[in-house]
Amino acid sequence: MSKQLRRVSIVVLMMFVALFVSSSIIQVFSTDTLKSDSRNVRTLYDSYSAQRGEILDANGKVIAQSVPSKDVYKFQRVYADPKLYSAVTGYFTINQANPGIEGSLGDYLSGTANEQFFDNLNNIVTGKTPKGASVQLTIDRAVQKAAYDALGDNRGAVVAIDPKTGAILAMVSKPAYDPNQLAVHDTSKFFATYNALSGQKYSPLVNRAIAGDLYHPGSVFKLVVASAALESGKYTPESSFLNPARLQLPESTSFIQNAGGGTCGAGAKATIATAIKLSCNIPMAQLGAALGNQAIADQAAKFGFGQSVQIPMKSTPSIYPTGLDAPQTMLSAFGQSDDRVTPLQIAMDSAAIANGGVEMQPTLVQKIIAPDLSTIKSLTPTVFSTPISADTAAKVRDMMISSVAGGAASNATIDGVEVAGKTGTAENGPGDPYTLWFTGFAPANDPKVAVAVVVENGGGLGQDAFGNLVAAPIGKKVLEAVLNK
Template sequence: MTKELRRLTTIVILMFLALFASTSVIQFASVDALNQHPENRRTLYDSYEVQRGSIVAGGERIATSTPSDDVYAWQRTYVDSAMWSPVTGYATVFPSASGIEQAMNAELSGTADTAFFSRIEQILSGQDPRGSTVELSLDPAVQRAAFEAMGSLKGAVVAIEPDTGRILAMVSTPSYDANALAVHDVDALNATYTGLEDDPNQPLQNRAIGGNMNPPGSTFKLVVAAAALASGEYTAESTLPNPASYKLPHAPNMVYNASHGTCGPGDEVTIADAIRLSCNIPFAELAVELGDEAIREQAERFGFNQSFTPPLASTPSSYPSGLDDAQTALSGFGQGPLIASPLQMAMVSAGIANGGTVMNPWMVDDVIGEDLSVQQSWDPTQFGQAIDADVAAAIADAMVSSVSNGAASGARIDGVEVAGKTGTAENDGSDPFSLWFTGFAPADDPQVAVAVVVEDGGGQGQSGSGNTIAAPIAKKVMEAVLGR
């Protein structure tokens, strides 16, 4: 063999090896990413040749595929869609989807790695291809209680098992009908989607985990109290000055309690009573004493500044760094440049209820194959230890007092000791307040932690409060869990 021929042979072999390596990467390492790519039309058409798996909650099929007489072969159908659509999302004939339909697309379409042997069995047995069933952790009775309690209000509800992080309910209102986005008529689909996108109430947003998030108001006092008690320099009985007004440091603005008076009688007030009565001034003072860095670090131990994917991707709740003293004072009662989702505030209450341990939130129990085999399952995982158990117990006691004889009385349940904290958060100028409640029940054996936000003042502008509007919603959700 001549020298030139040997060189040519070597080049051809190297080119073959490079081609083999690149195709191997595409076929194996990159297959999931390519299958889920939004511009991959082939996968879209192929997916409609497969009977997409069902989405199930509490044994009820809330999203199914039925035969269609057009090119797409299968029609996606959603049951009680307004109640479930922020969770299920939608799957359209365009390469787009949302919610569980998007997050669990590989499983629902039968293309996940965990469904490999099921696909082989279907091929060998001559069965039509079929996707896997996704079983959610959400409880239909709790979901309905939350949805009906929200009614025509704008906002969201999240309910979590404190000791597992398992999500029992996730409601966002106003909602939409996912069936209108599952139609195979492209013109009708476009018209519906455009209308939803242009709707000023933004029904496509899942307010439970993101969207245009709200300041958490006085519910954030739980985080500030945790930072104080965890420092070792304060206890629940530590006292703070109790004036009727407070001037922000290095700023002309004044801060007042909701009553525009002092936080109860006396020249000083305990941290526990400031939680019970939901007073702003003591927590503004406490926040400045602690400093923004200590508060931010405590907030992050509860999950702030981090996204969670249970499997829906949440927008991080934000406690910014580098706040000045005036901003830090405002953050002491959940105002200023911080925002939170109901998921995050439910995690705060769940962490307190769980002795200071914060669990990662999750909402998919199992993925089930056509042969009823469990292809995937989820178990509780710990996010971190936010506070010690004794600190959690002290804050929980103050929350119980807030419900039994304080500012969160709207969450009382006969015969059940409830721990809770309300929030009535101001927005820009004369904009309506954002109304909050977060808490858990029973206080001595927590089965559920819940967070509620109601936007636009619950239709009452700046007259509504977290106690009168958000707390009764949370009460109904907790009752639904305890009555299961």
């Protein structure tokens, strides 16, 4: 009899162990898989049962909130000024991957982040209605609107950064879209809208500021090459190169020329400083050949090329190619060849120069606020990298000041303010419209903002446009929006 009881006891014990192990596996190891399973309708309903936290601008104005809904999901996401902020907020919809802040900080907004565990436990005990945390952004409405309005009907993007903190003051991508049209509870309606937007020739769902097909940087990349030259210790702003009106590429029958078709200023030679001021290609191509592909690649990597930067959304890494031959390296030195960048990266480059060579981690988040108004997280300025020395930064800054004061970036001039800037006009292929750029910062000696502007399709002017004509005035308006606050 005792043997039989022992056997039964062992079987019962094994059953309890099996139950414990299986429940532990489900609760600990399979939680994320089960939550993300599209068949888990209960989880789907639960994600809407708590009131999702608000998204606020830098001044505390609500730009996204959840309001009561009459269907089973309880709450409906609503966006104020939807197109103005679409590149920042993204949208929140049923059982889909959500872009923007809605996706990257979805756990805080829904109240499921680890830091909110005890708050949720308290809600269960006290019977309070669960609510997610609010996210206050670094986006300044006045600067965001200035960027949005200045970009007008152009396709492109604008990024403005506080170079001292990394706070992103504006991030605009055009064409924009209305997140309210996608934040719906009807899946078929969502897909109809999503497919229609995705099917447009110039998809508004692509955040051109941080992602997409990326752009040839053109002459704004000369700032990286000039930095590489000065950092090598072999060159100064007054180092000079031959100054022909046309230059044949080595190992090639092709010629390159400067934007105006003539020489880079007067004289048989042109300095690096003159090449930056007047945005000349030929001296920079010769400098690129002298530095070599690897030296330029190393400097680009120090600025952040090749890295996905989290703001908290992940950006597409900008590209400076390695393994280039001599003619390709010369083309790459003025932002052509296979150079590809995001506006975010170009804004980071300028911000590093503005900040004495120290590149701060860019971010859209000022703080995350619990329902009881306590702060869960707040912006702590963090160094992303130190790509150049303070001395190099000062010398590149002075060349950029010269470019605005009397050079190729003159349309960024602001009365009574010293502005540092650089324009770019990137080629995209025979007959294709140019890509137009401006990047810079102000005030030059105590910068409050660094900006990058890109305009596609030649701003509607094809190959008759250039960066100073179209992009520089946009950059100027963004700089003024910060300086006039």
